[in-house]
Amino acid sequence: MALKQRIEQQPAWVLHTLPWRETSLIVEVFSLEHGRAALAAKGARRPMSALRGVLMAFQPLLMDWSGGGEVKTLIRAEWRGGQPLLTGRALMCGYYLNELMLRLTAREDPHPQLFAAYEAAVSALARNEHFELVLRRFEVALLHELGYGLALDAGEDGAVRPDGRYRYIIERGPVAMDADGLEWVDGACGEDDLPLSGQTLLDMAADDFSRAETQIQSKRLLRALINHYLGGQVLQSRRVLKELQEL
């Protein structure tokens, strides 16, 4: 049974808000020590509510809440400061991060390391760092932290040769092409195969996404893994971004 408890001064980020009743909001937050939580912010949609400008995504907050049910009651939210709002392309990337968090994490499952990774990713977006690299780093952290097991070593001895060629089998990991008894022919792998060079695997394990080949191969691999774990759910942020690029 969930105990009714009061949480104070909890570092948290708003992931999404939904209108609730006439003047209130349901706020999905991701917090340092309590993971994802749904909070009811009463009166937050009133014209003069002090919470209006505070309960926005991509702003570092400190929050107080209480309650033992599925939806807690927000008591206070204040701005931690130190970060400009996301704009432009960074904002679109931010929506993608938030959607991954909403769809792949469970409520009330604390992940302090993922919290740190999320915070680092949003700050990097705010500083307009290379967006693709920020997203790849976060995706790797998310899969690791949620126990989806992103295996980056191959075979029985686990050693990856930088010049080796591998293909990634979901739920199993990278398999060396020669060890599988398959002859590697450039361009001959199918859509579902995820070809990877040994160097890409080593780079990903070292959190280094600076090589162009690593960027391309890791993007494909991580997208396939995330789609697999989403189990057929379509990421709206990805769809909207794609439609915008087509205009």
Next chain:
Amino acid sequence: MSASPSSLDELIDALRCLPGVGPKSAQRMAYHLLQRDQRGAARLARAMSSALEVLRHCERCNTFTEDTVCQRCANPRRDPSQLCVVEMPADLAMIEQTQSYNGLYYVLMGRLSPLDGVGPRELKLDKLLARAGDGSVREVILATNFTNEGEATAHTLASLLGARGLTVSRLSRGVPVGGELEHTDIGTIAQALVERRSV
């Protein structure tokens, strides 16, 4: 199984389409309309069906009107070279109240919201692009809200319209008129520092 008549159930269910109205509120409204204010209920029904029949979106600014082109868009005294983009008709009304703008408008009737699945198709952005590209518009003023969704909408429109050779500007934000720093929220002050301008 429900013991109430089906037309009552249907009314309660229909009222739930209003934002923020759950089963309890819908039931309260239905009983009130039927028991205490039948004239009001009849008037509501007439107004609703006539509005549904008569109202449409203005061909030029997308706001609600009874004509093909609304009166504001048809007014020859307004400057056709400026087009102000707002999210909702209420935002347009606020800008009109300032009596500081004499250009024309475009009302999006919403905002981009990727997490709610509202994208360019749902917002019919192609209609705005066609309107802004009609040859008479020189400057587009983006007056979407200063929420993340409003910012995302403004950014998207800025790049789409800029690529079509239009001058695009955005409402500025900062400390309110008559505001004292001591009593302004820190988020606003922080953003005002980021967006400071030389004088």
